[in-house]
Amino acid sequence: MKRSRERAASELFAALYPRLAGWCRRLVDDDETAHEIASEAFTRLWARWTCVAEPRGFLYVTAANLVRDHWRKLERERRAVHRVSAEAALRPPSEQADPSVRLLVQSLPERLRVPILLHYYADMPIREVSVLTGRKEGTIKADLHAARELLRAHLRRSLDHTL
Numbered sequence: 001m002k003r004s005r006e007r008a009a010s011e012l013f014a015a016l017y018p019r020l021a022g023w024c025r026r027l028v029d030d031d032e033t034a035h036e037i038a039s040e041a042f043t044r045l046w047a048r049w050t051c052v053a054e055p056r057g058f059l060y061v062t063a064a065n066l067v068r069d070h071w072r073k074l075e076r077e078r079r080a081v082h083r084v085s086a087e088a089a090l091r092p093p094s095e096q097a098d099p100s101v102r103l104l105v106q107s108l109p110e111r112l113r114v115p116i117l118l119h120y121y122a123d124m125p126i127r128e129v130s131v132l133t134g135r136k137e138g139t140i141k142a143d144l145h146a147a148r149e150l151l152r153a154h155l156r157r158s159l160d161h162t163l
Contacts, residue, residue, distance in 0.1 A: 005049065012055055013042060020059055027067045037066040073134040077114055080132045084117040100158065104151050112147035115140050 017038060025034035041062040045055055052058045105116055118129045119140075126144075130137045 009046060009049060016056060016059060017042065020063055023060075024063055024067060028070055033070060037063055037070065040066055077133055080118055080122075081114055084122045087122060101151070101155075104154055105147075108147055108150065112143050112150070115143045116147045119144060 020041065021034050021038040024037045025031060028034055028037065041059045044062050045052060045058055048058075049055075105113060105121075108116065114133060115129050118124045118132060119126060124132070126137050126140050130140050133140070135143075
């Protein structure tokens with residue numbers, strides 16, 4: 001019984017995974033995210049294997065829900081960055097950071113820039129940054145550390161050139 005169940009799941013995976021991942025790829029425009037979503041859909045199917053009457057439909061509905069969640073996360077990030085940018089633009093000039101630091105922050109990869117903007121410029125606690133970006137607190141802390149190290153190294157190089 002267990003062997004035939006595993007064989008059926010394996011055959012279903014071989015038959016549907018490439019098409020499901022391709023469908024997700026067209027929706028999210030990112031290979032890695034598409035494969036994560038397709039894999040998660042299969043994981044959820046496997047957890048409910050005995051009570052799912054139509055596996056193909058279950059996979060596509062689950063993947064569609066995961067894609068929707070992905071889009072919502074991207075929208076939350078976009079709104080948070082927009083809010084931080086708008087707040088920074090409204091500050092009086094005396095409160096603005098050194099323009100070179102602002103340019104350095106803007107040049108950071110988005111993965112590092114968003115936590116820096118939310119945590120340091122919008123004064124949000126790490127927990128709130130985590131919720132807004134949909135990433136774990138430990139990941140946010142690691143990204144903040146990496147961003148600070150990049151900024152520190154670049155500022156050191158800039159100071160060395162001016163001396």
